[in-house]
Amino acid sequence: MRAFSGIAIALLTAACADKLEADPAGNVDEAETGFVQNGKFASKPLADGVTETKVDAYDSESWQRFDLDTGLPANDERTWDLEFSRYFIHTNSGVSGDGGVEVLAIDASFASVTDAPNDGYAVDREDSDGDTNSEPDNPFNSPEHSWFDYDVNKHTVSAHPDRVYVVRSSEGATFKLEILAYYDKAGTPSQLRFRWQSLAAAGD
Amino acid sequence: MEMVVTAARIEEPRDRAANTTEVIRRKEIERSGARDVAELLETRGGLQVARSFRGSELQLRGLDPQYTLILVDGERVPGQIDGVTDLSRYGAENIERVEIVRGPGSALYGSDAIGGVVNILTRESKKDFEAQALGSAGQNDVLDLAASVAGRPVEPLGLQLTGDFHQAAAFRRPGEIKTALSERRQWSSGARVSYQLDDDNLLMVSGHYLRTNFDGIDEGAGGALFTRSQLQEQLRASFEHRLSRGRYRLSSRGSYSQFRDQYLLDQRGANVLDRYENNREHLGQLTSIAHADWSDSHRTTLGAEQLFQDLQSARLSRPGHRYRLAAFAQHAWRVFAAASGAHELEIIPGVRFDADAQFGTRLSPKLALRYRVLPALELRASYGRGFRAPSFQEQLLRFENASAGYVIVGNPELRAENSDGFDAGVRLWNDALELSATFFRNDLRNMITYVSRRSDAGGMEFVYDNLTNAWTMGVETAASARLDERVTCTLSYTYTATWDGENRRKLEGKPPHRASAYVQLSEPRWQLDFVARGALSVGRTFYVSDAGPEAVDAGERAVVPEPLPQLDLRVAKRFGRPLEVFAGVDNLLAAGDAYTALRPRTVYVGARGRY
Numbered sequence: 001m002r003a004f005s006g007i008a009i010a011l012l013t014a015a016c017a018d019k020l021e022a023d024p025a026g027n028v029d030e031a032e033t034g035f036v037q038n039g040k041f042a043s044k045p046l047a048d049g050v051t052e053t054k055v056d057a058y059d060s061e062s063w064q065r066f067d068l069d070t071g072l073p074a075n076d077e078r079t080w081d082l083e084f085s086r087y088f089i090h091t092n093s094g095v096s097g098d099g100g101v102e103v104l105a106i107d108a109s110f111a112s113v114t115d116a117p118n119d120g121y122a123v124d125r126e127d128s129d130g131d132t133n134s135e136p137d138n139p140f141n142s143p144e145h146s147w148f149d150y151d152v153n154k155h156t157v158s159a160h161p162d163r164v165y166v167v168r169s170s171e172g173a174t175f176k177l178e179i180l181a182y183y184d185k186a187g188t189p190s191q192l193r194f195r196w197q198s199l200a201a202a203g204d
Numbered sequence: 205m206e207m208v209v210t211a212a213r214i215e216e217p218r219d220r221a222a223n224t225t226e227v228i229r230r231k232e233i234e235r236s237g238a239r240d241v242a243e244l245l246e247t248r249g250g251l252q253v254a255r256s257f258r259g260s261e262l263q264l265r266g267l268d269p270q271y272t273l274i275l276v277d278g279e280r281v282p283g284q285i286d287g288v289t290d291l292s293r294y295g296a297e298n299i300e301r302v303e304i305v306r307g308p309g310s311a312l313y314g315s316d317a318i319g320g321v322v323n324i325l326t327r328e329s330k331k332d333f334e335a336q337a338l339g340s341a342g343q344n345d346v347l348d349l350a351a352s353v354a355g356r357p358v359e360p361l362g363l364q365l366t367g368d369f370h371q372a373a374a375f376r377r378p379g380e381i382k383t384a385l386s387e388r389r390q391w392s393s394g395a396r397v398s399y400q401l402d403d404d405n406l407l408m409v410s411g412h413y414l415r416t417n418f419d420g421i422d423e424g425a426g427g428a429l430f431t432r433s434q435l436q437e438q439l440r441a442s443f444e445h446r447l448s449r450g451r452y453r454l455s456s457r458g459s460y461s462q463f464r465d466q467y468l469l470d471q472r473g474a475n476v477l478d479r480y481e482n483n484r485e486h487l488g489q490l491t492s493i494a495h496a497d498w499s500d501s502h503r504t505t506l507g508a509e510q511l512f513q514d515l516q517s518a519r520l521s522r523p524g525h526r527y528r529l530a531a532f533a534q535h536a537w538r539v540f541a542a543a544s545g546a547h548e549l550e551i552i553p554g555v556r557f558d559a560d561a562q563f564g565t566r567l568s569p570k571l572a573l574r575y576r577v578l579p580a581l582e583l584r585a586s587y588g589r590g591f592r593a594p595s596f597q598e599q600l601l602r603f604e605n606a607s608a609g610y611v612i613v614g615n616p617e618l619r620a621e622n623s624d625g626f627d628a629g630v631r632l633w634n635d636a637l638e639l640s641a642t643f644f645r646n647d648l649r650n651m652i653t654y655v656s657r658r659s660d661a662g663g664m665e666f667v668y669d670n671l672t673n674a675w676t677m678g679v680e681t682a683a684s685a686r687l688d689e690r691v692t693c694t695l696s697y698t699y700t701a702t703w704d705g706e707n708r709r710k711l712e713g714k715p716p717h718r719a720s721a722y723v724q725l726s727e728p729r730w731q732l733d734f735v736a737r738g739a740l741s742v743g744r745t746f747y748v749s750d751a752g753p754e755a756v757d758a759g760e761r762a763v764v765p766e767p768l769p770q771l772d773l774r775v776a777k778r779f780g781r782p783l784e785v786f787a788g789v790d791n792l793l794a795a796g797d798a799y800t801a802l803r804p805r806t807v808y809v810g811a812r813g814r815y
Contacts, residue, residue: 017464017466019482020435020466020480021468022470022480023470028473028474029474058476155605156425157425183427185473186428186476187425187427187429187474188476189428
């Protein structure tokens with residue numbers, strides 16, 4: 001009986017194993033060189049006045065705002081141009097803000113866009129039933145001009161190639177912008193990477 | 205006379221059971237070389253074991269694993285992942301026998317018993333003293349250790365202690381980083397005490413603890429890699445009182461089980477997607493079953509059951525609670541029986557009523573017929589309605605796939621799935637040969653699937669609903685021969701046709717043709733046993749998601765991989781009763797493909813000692 005009591009006690013106390021813990025070092029990749037971190041954004045100057053920017057838009061509860069005019073994150077209601085959360089992008093216009101930002105999508109290579117078209121720009125409008133989300137409609141998330149392609153079989157998001165957005169900023173400047181990637185090197189989603197350039201500079 | 209328990213929930217002679225009960229006995233378990241129940245069942249006729257990172261799951265009569273009820277000592281077990289019980293949790297060394305009852309069993313067992321019931325009966329020593337130890341090691345880091353001691357230190361007290369350890373390396377397909385099968389390390393220990401109060405009354409108390417570590421590598425959308433660690437623990441305590449007086453028997457059981465599943469995903473190269481879950485399930489069951497042999501012609505089983513289940517999981521929008529009350533009755537009426545043993549007709553009606561806190565009430569009737577045309581020729585037929593209660597996951601899930609940007613949500617309004625099952629068969633036997641053939645059909649309705657919709661917050665959302673239906677039908681045939689004491693063999697072939705009403709195509713992964721063989725050669729003079737177990741699955745259809753000329757659904761293409769042959773061999777040499785040494789090879793043909801993960805060929809050696 002003593003043996004059984006011992007086993008029974010062992011059984012009851014053994015029912016609670018240690019908590020599983022992730023690698024304490026976090027095994028995080030080293031940061032890419034050349035990028036200057038500013039809040040959730042990191043930017044790196046490329047040749048010819050082009051800038052490459054990364055944003056951590058993983059937090060679905062908040063929006064990460066960016067000011068193209070300064071190349072920095074923006075907290076001011078008036079100066080931000082674009083805001084990011086997961087795979088959604090808003091512009092500071094229409095139902096999303098009072099910044100007067102406008103966007104136009106062009107299917108062309110980034111290098112080939114050197115001038116800002118005069119018309120065809122859109123602001124953020126109330127969501128219509130033409131898509132599968134309830135976000136405001138703008139060229140970034142419209143079915144025809146969406147920045148991404150969604151593979152319904154693999155459930156992966158990839159940047160639509162050769163799609164350039166011309167953005168008229170809150171300061172009235174024009175920029176061209178192309179989204180390059182949705183996942184970072186470690187496969188983390190909502191790590192949007194885009195390159196952009198002032199069209200005043202591009203036209204020089 | 206061989207006794208079985210599963211077809212009536214109480215002991216009865218096998219040849220009078222309402223449904224044909226297939227029994228895998230202790231000797232066969234030992235000779236097979238199987239390490240766990242999954243390995244034991246994977247080469248049985250008509251059964252199929254699918255392996256994934258969730259473990260090993262059983263498919264019966266063309267149905268998915270959640271439609272076959274898995275019991276341990278007649279009780280439900282906790283820790284189902286996606287409605288599926290991992291059969292490799294149950295080590296072979298602790299098992300006395302496995303009973304398989306095919307066909308609808310909801311009239312006795314309620315939810316999940318649509319395709320059939322598999323009852324794993326743990327060892328229950330009746331000897332004054334016995335001790336056993338087993339050690340086995342092989343390729344792919346396979347290691348199995350088991351020991352048990354049982355006896356009667358003082359009459360009328362019986363005591364049994366068991367402990368075992370199993371491990372196997374992870375398996376990854378060539379060229380892949382992710383693991384197809386996890387590395388597995390499993391410990392278990394158990395104790396059972398029985399007390400024979402008097403000639404009529406037996407009391408039993410038992411406890412069992414199981415701990416399993418799974419380690420593997422997962423790949424997410426977007427190329428993220430994860431080191432996955434899983435730690436599962438299962439604790440079970442139960443008591444049972446058996447009363448046997450003349451023609452009457454009463455069994456009262458109670459059990460409590462707890463299942464804890466810790467799940468850790470550690471993203472490589474970042475920690476944004478790291479995830480830790482601590483899921484805990486409590487399962488309590490109280491069962492009373494009374495059985496009366498009124499006369500040679502009338503037998504009645506009456507039972508009542510209570511079930512309490514509680515699941516706390518980070519994946520659920522709130523903890524799941526379930527309470528279920530059920531009552532069931534089954535009566536066997538031998539309408540006539542000639543003294544010769546021929547022309548014996550037995551009618552077995554049964555019904556069960558379930559009242560569940562979540563899906564409401566459910567009535568599951570059944571009718572079985574057994575007609576012995578000749579002393580060695582029997583016809584059987586049965587019809588039963590069955591159901592499967594929606595799982596907590598299907599009702600309460602809240603899971604966001606951040607990499608892909610979709611959400612899966614449960615639906616608390618789900619109803620139980622229901623089914624009609626029918627089978628009819630013939631069995632013919634003599635001392636050396638047994639032949640059988642059974643036709644079966646299952647029709648499932650209100651099956652739970654998920655549909656996509658637009659979420660309130662934007663983005664895509666999948667929600668569960670009772671939307672689809674399916675059927676499976678086929679013929680199971682088997683021939684067993686015992687040519688002399690040296691040669692025993694069983695050959696079986698099952699044809700299965702299936703239909704998935706949602707996608708209007710065959711059910712995925714269910715082979716229309718499956719053949720299996722068990723051959724045992726014994727040489728008594730040299731005390732040698734040789735066992736070969738094999739199975740062949742032909743015509744499995746899978747649907748891959750790239751559009752092509754054979755597209756049968758939006759973006760999906762049907763693929764029929766090469767036939768899948770499985771072959772295990774084992775040879776054992778006994779040195780009297782106390783010692784046996786053995787060697788074997790699992791998966792001799794190195795089978796396995798992109799659709800079916802099988803451990804690679806594994807050569808092993810070992811020894812078993814007995815006192």
